[in-house]
Amino acid sequence: MEKVVVLTKRDAWCQKAGQLAQIVFGEGLCWVQGTLGDRFPGQSLRPKPDYLISFLSPWIVPKQVLEAAKMAINFHPASCDYPGIGCYNFCLYEGAPYYGATCHHMVEKVDRGKIVEERRFRVLENETVETLKFRTMVVMLSLYHDILIDIAAGKPLPEASASWSRRPFTRAQLDELCSISPDMADEEIARRVRATVYPGRPGPTINIGGTEFRYDVPNREPLA
Template identity: 45%
Template sequence: MNKRKCSVLFLGKKKDEHVEKALKFCQLNFTDVTAYLGKWGDPLPEDSGWWEGEYIISYLSRWVVPEYLLKKAKVASINFHPASPDYPGFGCTNFALYEEAKEYGVTCHHMASRVDTGEIIAVKRFPVFPTDNVATLLLRTYDYQLVLFYEIVSLILEGKELPVSEERWTRKPFSRKEFDELGRITPDMTREEIAKRIRATTFGVWKPAIELQGFVFELKTEQDG
């Protein structure tokens, strides 16, 4: 079995089937893979600072990779972002639904010290349907992202240079504060605005919150019974 002689640092989300597929692909095809998987709030493991090698691959990672670690990648540090360049930062799927985007996508880009600002390598786009909600759009996004991952990593395995896309980030990254604001509903909002926010932020147990006279109430939809 001919593996590519390469040291890879793989950073990803814990307990995610798409991440596990991407990691398995790396382990099957590179001679040396160091992997750290985590969830929101987990600190980046201290021993990651000892790593040195050719590539850092961030795939749905919950960590902002510090600059000192990025510099240890001799060839490239790349991230697979679950959104098109129109939606950098936090809550990208939510903002795409809120803005009623007709098209969405996934992006592979070089990592920089500021999140979602590095030079773009490749983008894969697909349509957003009127029937989409957070769950359905996320599932399709993760499928497209895995395909893009295979395409880009295959280039690395073949010893080819990473492409340079003509695409650019179109705005500054969305922040957690902006995302939290999207999940607020107040009495002064129109019916249309409320419907947009419900569509954009309802996902499983997560729902927008209603603020009324200093109190916050949990939204209950018809689907809740």
């Protein structure tokens, strides 16, 4: 029986991912859930698993844990044009025509491992961060399903010809994107607002005369 470890957060999409893994791998699965800020659960993992799988994991997996697994893969909620943090935001800010979801091998540096498979879809004209994330989750869960089925069947993982096109975006870059100044052109302000408004989260900010004002965002649960 394959020994499989799946790492996820504790949200609705991760719950579906974990339950799907339970269906596919049964008793061969060790599913570990966590929240951003939790310590890495090293003691909870099976030693030397055949597969270590990250689906929106809240942890950066330590090098020694990656090396203990026969294979370690991650599902990234973006195409390989958007590694790192703030993927949805930068896609909309740059006006990218396509976006997607990516499965890649995990290495010590985040979002640097070789691509297993990438699935793309067209970004809609009226796309928001909320709708882009929702559509990405649907595509990524489908990709995850297909990869898990292949693993359970003993098939080799695909090898994509795609590769990461840039260095991963950072938290500092995302924070800067959320900042608006009065001297920005109207078009630039509109692009930043579109790229950073998300229901229930802090919106973009503008500083006028030393006072910070925050854009009013919808106060409700998001689609994803």
